[in-house]
Amino acid sequence: MPQRSVAVGSSSGLHARPASLFVQAAARQPVRISVAREGGTAVDARSLLSVLALGARHGDTVVLSAEDEGPQAEQALEELATLVARDFDAPEQS
Amino acid sequence: MTTVLTGIAVGTGSVTGPVARMTPVPPLPQPRTVADTAAETGATLAALHDVVTDLESRAATAGAAAAEVLAAQGMMAADPVLAERVAELIRDGRDGAHALDAAFGEFRTALEAAGGYFAERAADLDDLRNRAVAQLLGLPMPGLPAPGHPFVLVAEDLAPADTALLDPTQVLALVTERGGPTSHTAILAKALGLPAVVGCGAADTLTEGLPVLVDAAAGTVQLDPAPEVVASAASREQRRRERAGRVHGAGRTADGHPVKLLANLGALQELSGAAAADCEGVGLFRTEFLYLDRAEAPGLDEQTAAYRQVFDAFAGRRVVVRTLDAGADKPLPFVNAGDEQNPALGIRGLRTAARDPELVDTQLAAVAAAAAASSAEVWVMAPMVSVPGEAADFAARVRAHGLPVAGAMVEVPAAALRAGAMADACDFLSIGTNDLAQYTFAADRTLGSLAALLDPWQPALLDLVRMTAQEGGRRGRPVGVCGEAAADPLLALVLVGLGVTSLSAAPSCLGEVRATLSEHTLEDCRALAALALAAGDAQSARAAVLDRTG
Numbered sequence: 001m002p003q004r005s006v007a008v009g010s011s012s013g014l015h016a017r018p019a020s021l022f023v024q025a026a027a028r029q030p031v032r033i034s035v036a037r038e039g040g041t042a043v044d045a046r047s048l049l050s051v052l053a054l055g056a057r058h059g060d061t062v063v064l065s066a067e068d069e070g071p072q073a074e075q076a077l078e079e080l081a082t083l084v085a086r087d088f089d090a091p092e093q094s
Numbered sequence: 095m096t097t098v099l100t101g102i103a104v105g106t107g108s109v110t111g112p113v114a115r116m117t118p119v120p121p122l123p124q125p126r127t128v129a130d131t132a133a134e135t136g137a138t139l140a141a142l143h144d145v146v147t148d149l150e151s152r153a154a155t156a157g158a159a160a161a162e163v164l165a166a167q168g169m170m171a172a173d174p175v176l177a178e179r180v181a182e183l184i185r186d187g188r189d190g191a192h193a194l195d196a197a198f199g200e201f202r203t204a205l206e207a208a209g210g211y212f213a214e215r216a217a218d219l220d221d222l223r224n225r226a227v228a229q230l231l232g233l234p235m236p237g238l239p240a241p242g243h244p245f246v247l248v249a250e251d252l253a254p255a256d257t258a259l260l261d262p263t264q265v266l267a268l269v270t271e272r273g274g275p276t277s278h279t280a281i282l283a284k285a286l287g288l289p290a291v292v293g294c295g296a297a298d299t300l301t302e303g304l305p306v307l308v309d310a311a312a313g314t315v316q317l318d319p320a321p322e323v324v325a326s327a328a329s330r331e332q333r334r335r336e337r338a339g340r341v342h343g344a345g346r347t348a349d350g351h352p353v354k355l356l357a358n359l360g361a362l363q364e365l366s367g368a369a370a371a372d373c374e375g376v377g378l379f380r381t382e383f384l385y386l387d388r389a390e391a392p393g394l395d396e397q398t399a400a401y402r403q404v405f406d407a408f409a410g411r412r413v414v415v416r417t418l419d420a421g422a423d424k425p426l427p428f429v430n431a432g433d434e435q436n437p438a439l440g441i442r443g444l445r446t447a448a449r450d451p452e453l454v455d456t457q458l459a460a461v462a463a464a465a466a467a468s469s470a471e472v473w474v475m476a477p478m479v480s481v482p483g484e485a486a487d488f489a490a491r492v493r494a495h496g497l498p499v500a501g502a503m504v505e506v507p508a509a510a511l512r513a514g515a516m517a518d519a520c521d522f523l524s525i526g527t528n529d530l531a532q533y534t535f536a537a538d539r540t541l542g543s544l545a546a547l548l549d550p551w552q553p554a555l556l557d558l559v560r561m562t563a564q565e566g567g568r569r570g571r572p573v574g575v576c577g578e579a580a581a582d583p584l585l586a587l588v589l590v591g592l593g594v595t596s597l598s599a600a601p602s603c604l605g606e607v608r609a610t611l612s613e614h615t616l617e618d619c620r621a622l623a624a625l626a627l628a629a630g631d632a633q634s635a636r637a638a639v640l641d642r643t644g
Contacts, residue, residue, distance in 0.1 A: 012388050015211055017162075020169055047175035048166075049201045052215060055208025058389045089388070 004064045004077045005038070009087040013057040018088045023048045025083055029076040032067040045080065101269070101294025102545050103313030104280040106583065106606055108331050109246070109289055110307045110324045111266040113300045114239035116249035120228045126189050135181045138190035141230035142180070145222065146172045148235075170215075171222050176201065191227050198223035210389070210427040240264075246308055248300045251542070252279045262286050267308040269315055271297045274545030275578055283310075284581055285364070287602030291315055293545045338605035341612045342372055345597070347590065351616040354596035355604050356412065358576060362400065365407050368601050372608070375412030375471070377598020378524070378576040379404060381457070382419060390428050391453055397460035405468035412471040414524065414574075414598075415461050416503065417454055419443050419477035429453065438538070443478025443505075444488060454491070462495040475501035475524055480508050482515035489520040503576075505529035510558035513565035517573075523566050525594070527577025531555050550579035551632035556592065560627065563593030574598060583610035584639055590616070591623030614643070 010018040026033050026045035034042035035051060038061045043050035045064070056062050064080055066073035128134045146168050153164035170176075176197055183193035202219045205212050224236045238260060239245065247265050251272040265288060273279045273292035283290035289310030291297075297315065300306065307316040307327055316323065345355035356377030357368040368376065384392050384400055392400075405413055420429040421442020429450065434440035447454040458474065465472035474497050476488040485502040492500035501522035504510050510530065517523055527550050532539040534555055537547040559575065566573035574596035575589050581603035587610060589597065597607060614622075622639050629635035 011390060012211070016166070020166055023169065044175050047173050048169045049173045049205075049219075050175050052212055053201065053204035053208055055210070055212045057210070 002066045002069060002073050002077055004081045005061050006064065006081040006084045008056050008058055008060050008062060009085045011058045011087065011089040013060070014051060014054060014062070014084065018083075018086075019048060019051050021088070022080065022083050023051055025080055029072075029080070031073045031076050033076055033080060034065050034067075035080075036063045036065070037061075038063060097317040099291075099294055099296045099299075099315040099317070101291040101297070101313050101315070102273075102275055102280075102549075103310055104268075104275065104283050104290040104292055105288065105310045105581065105603065107287075107289040107334065108307065108309040108311070108327050109266045110305060110319065110327065111244055111246045112241070113248050113269075113302060113304045113306055114241045114245035115300070115302055116238060116247065116252070117228075117234045117236045118250070119224045119236050120231055120233045122191055122195055122227065123231070125192050128184065128187070128189050131184050134190050135184045138180055138184060138193060138230055139177055141190070142171060142177065142194070142226050144229050145225045148225075167218055167222060170218060171226070190230050194223060194226045194230065198226075246306055248297055250298070251277075252282070260286075262288070267310070268292075269294055269297050269300065269306075269308060271295055272542035274539065274542045274548050275550065277540070277542060280578065281600075284578070284600040284603055287600075293542050334606070337609045341605075341609045344374055345608050345611055347611050347614055347616045347619060349615040349617070351590075353586075353590050353594075353611055354412070354572075354574070355608055356414070356574070356576075356596055356598040357601045357604065358598050359404065362403060365404060369407035371601035371604065373411075373601060373604055375408055375414075376404070377412075377414050377574055377580075377596055379413055379415045380419070381416060385418060385420065385426055385429075391456065394456055394460050394463075397457060398463045401461050401464035402467060405464050405470035405472060409469045410471075412473065414473045414475060414501070414576075417444070417457055417474065417476050418446070420446055421478075438532070443503075444476040444484055445478060447476075447488075455495075458492060458495040458497065462497050465497060471499075472497065473499040473501060473522065475503055475522070477503050477526070478505055478529075479503060479516070480506045482512060482519045485516050485519035504558075504562050505533065507534050507558060510562045513562040514569070516562075517566045517569045517571040520571075522572040522574070523562055524574045524576050524598075525559055525562055527555065527559070527575060527579040530558060530577070534558060546632070549632040550577065550582070550585060551626065551635045553627055553629055553631070553635055556588065556623075556626055556635070559589060559594065560592045560623070563589075563595075567593045567595075572596060581607070583607045584636070584643065586610060587614055587619045587643070588623045588626045588639060591619030591621070 008014050033045040035045045036042040037054050064077050066077055149164050149168035153161045179197040180193045183196050198219050202216050205216050228235050244264050244266050246267045248269045251270050267288055268283050268290040270279050270292045279292050289308050291313050305318055307319040345353040354374050356375050357371055357373045358378045359368050359376045360380040361383045420426040429446050474492050479485050479502040489500035499521045502516055502520050503524050503526050505526040509516055531548045535547040537544040539548055563573045572595045575594050576598040579585050580597035581599035583606045586597055586607045625638045626635040629638050
């Protein structure tokens with residue numbers, strides 16, 4: 001099962017806008033993605049409530065897993081990992 | 095016969111309008127056995143879906159800040175795992191309402207376990223659960239009413255979440271069964287300039303559509319008032335507004351004794367209103383808003399930019415910045431320990447600086463950088479100072495950052511009892527009457543049932559104000575009041591008579607305070623203060639002063 005570990009980049013953690021954007025992106029993927037805290041139970045990445053309940057704060061590592069193998073899975077993991085790592089609370093760069 | 099309900103008066107002014115009640119949370123019916131689980135699942139998920147659609151359509155018409163909150167709530171209600179869990183619980187034998195209750199409850203527990211600002215979303219889940227259950231049972235949607243015409247909002251109590259969406263053009267007045275003079279409802283009413291009566295226990299008898307006359311100065315709600323009563327109240331209100339608008343500029347008594355009139359400021363969205371108000375500056379700039387809802391403290395640059403905005407808006411005027419007051423009712427994960435049994439008496443306010451000096455140093459550096467680039471007269475004060483040594487340490491720290499004026503808040507009785515030494519240790523004192531009342535009377539300020547003890551007219555509280563103002567005055571140090579007490583025009587006279595040199599309140603309250611001051615000499619104020627101090631309790635203190643000024 002393809003996996004990706006990534007540290008949460010937003011200073012407010014995987015919460016509020018960062019969490020909403022992550023969940024919306026997960027729902028758009030053609031493969032099911034799950035997300036977990038390191039060593040924790042994996043939850044459905046399309047579920048905002050489950051993602052919030054992870055309590056993932058700035059700098060915490062989360063593990064993304066794809067249900068299937070293949071290029072689509074790799075691409076989905078890549079997109080979601082980028083979202084997790086991004087700092088949405090930083091002032092917009094022009 | 096007319097019926098008049100009484101409660102705690104908040105703000106001033108009066109208004110007549112029809113009652114619209116906050117719709118209560120639907121009670122869960124008795125559990126029932128479900129024969130057709132497929133139909134029950136369908137109906138329950140449809141109710142949940144309706145809640146999502148409703149939130150989305152409200153988000154589309156709301157302002158930007160409210161729209162974001164509503165859209166996030168919509169996403170929570172649309173959660174696929176939530177729907178799966180509801181269906182599962184119905185398959186296991188629950189009826190729809192109980193399945194919704196249990197599923198939301200499970201997520202609520204999980205969010206609370208995640209702690210910090212994740213746990214703050216628990217209130218959203220309660221709201222969604224209530225909406226979904228009401229939808230399923232065909233009951234009216236809980237929350238703010240929308241009768242389509244201006245109304246007097248009647249509720250058991252109002253939480254910040256209820257009032258975020260409140261439309262000030264539709265709400266004429268607030269009446270709540272619970273809440274005290276420093277409750278969220280009271281602060282909101284003052285910020286919006288609405289008349290309010292809180293802690294009005296009999297408000298549960300007010301029925302939908304009933305015309306009521308809310309008199310915030312008297313703290314009364316008159317049911318179905320006669321036309322002549324309405325007309326006379328309306329003309330009184332008209333005169334009050336004219337009077338409040340008649341006097342402008344710097345605050346002073348009839349004989350010209352200056353009393354600085356300043357605005358309280360707690361968020362950047364209040365800034366343009368406060369800066370446009372007729373005031374001599376900001377007497378209490380609460381800086382907590384910069385720190386809320388985040389995992390770590392904001393950096394130097396971000397803070398500097400925010401302070402700069404405030405100082406620029408108040409160029410040439412005074413701004414009293416209160417350093418971070420975290421703890422008790424506003425804990426922050428990176429400041430406060432979560433393991434305190436009694437956080438109101440714990441490491442809060444200035445006490446957090448001993449544990450994390452960098453926090454306050456970054457804040458002072460940001461204030462200093464912003465002040466250097468502005469013509470505002472920037473003063474800095476610390477919250478929750480208990481002993482003169484703390485005030486001296488804080489003042490040294492402030493001056494080390496190149497800021498010339500450092501003060502201490504007097505919120506702890508010990509600080510008032512030793513006001514002389516406190517005043518020697520710094521440049522000015524500012525009395526926070528809300529917390530000073532809480533600590534003097536050992537009465538939790540969030541408890542509506544203790545509202546009588548928290549009344550700012552309590553003679554024992556006024557004694558502490560007198561001691562502080564006298565000791566400050568002897569040393570030529572300004573002594574301000576920045577609690578809710580400063581918003582009451584009559585009490586403002588008493589405070590000035592006790593020796594207070596500035597008053598800071600919500601901008602909407604300042605006009606009447608200014609007008610009332612202009613009608614009384616300093617000698618009048620001293621006589622009124624003596625009357626209030628001689629009274630046996632808060633009510634008779636108020637009555638004696640009202641009678642004399644009549």
